[in-house]
Amino acid sequence: MIVDDDPHICEIVQAYCEREGFISTYSHSGTEAMKLLASFEPDLIVLDVLLANENGIDWCRNARSYTNAPIVFLSSREEDEVKISALSYGGDDYVTKPFSPSVLMAKIKAHLRRVSTGRREQLLELPGLTLDFYAQSVNMGSEPIFLSKKEFSLLSYMAQNVNRVVSSDALFQLIWGMESLEDTRTVAVHISNLRKKIEADPVNSERIITIRGAGYMLVARSALQERT
Known part of the structure; x- marks a missing residue:
């Protein structure tokens, strides 16, 4: 699941995900994404820190009550304190914009492999x-x-x-x-x-x-x- 208020970013990430054979969906707002979380049940979430009128880190913190899926932040914010906050409140990885779609996909696949391996230990x-x-x-x-x-x-x-x-x-x-x-x-x-x-x-x-x-x-x- 991709959560980003930039439609262009959503389309790029979705295209790369589907090229790898993943089923994906996206949302442009945190409110819509929270509703989508229940019906889509994602294995991994790509999340922007700066959503329209919302804070992606707060969304991540709230989402942790409903999902254990890895959350990869994708953001233009490069400050260390923002990265630390994102990872401290439930994020699993942080990628800065502009980003390489290939690098993002490599990180996504790495997290999904760990989830798959760890599933037997859950x-x-x-x-x-x-x-x-x-x-x-x-x-x-x-x-x-x-x-x-x-x-x-x-x-x-x-x-x-x-x-x-x-x-x-x-x-x-x-x-x-x-x-x-x-x-x-x-x-x-x-x-x-x-x-x-x-x-x-x-x-x-x-x-x-x-x-x-x-x-x-x-x-x-x-x-x-x-x-x-």
Whole structure:
């Protein structure tokens, strides 16, 4: 997916993408692109920093709630602080204009190769619970469990730190960010909702346990049995 307010740039990038056999689409505004994100489900996004009346870096940051696809910035801005900000808020690469279409395509293909290779490593299996980080989906046994984006983010972070305590502050900063208007009590609400979906008895939780004064721990069933 190409997001750039310059129709000429969109047409050039799309032509090169299709020459390589990729299915592509483009949008000239961030608002339209956000709607397109859900229906097109891109494997990679080429994004301008300066969109009409919008900031591409802010768009990238918001898009990270909906997609893990690599985002390659394509921009006339050459300042280091802009590049650092773009890469810090979810970008995977940065190409400056004027650009070589061949170099851009080489970068696109390199990122897609890494996604393809990493796809096999995107499954995390725990006893009775499987997380697919690429599809952002969860299965209990063979049954899919439908989680919100925030719930999946919380569960996936705890799953990557299974059998270890994760503080409420760490979860809050990771999921909601420093500039959020929410407070850390929001974590408890989402943990409660998550328990209702993955626990046999949410009141007496066995998967996600509360460590008083410290935070939460996702417990693998085998570890739980050993403690018992």
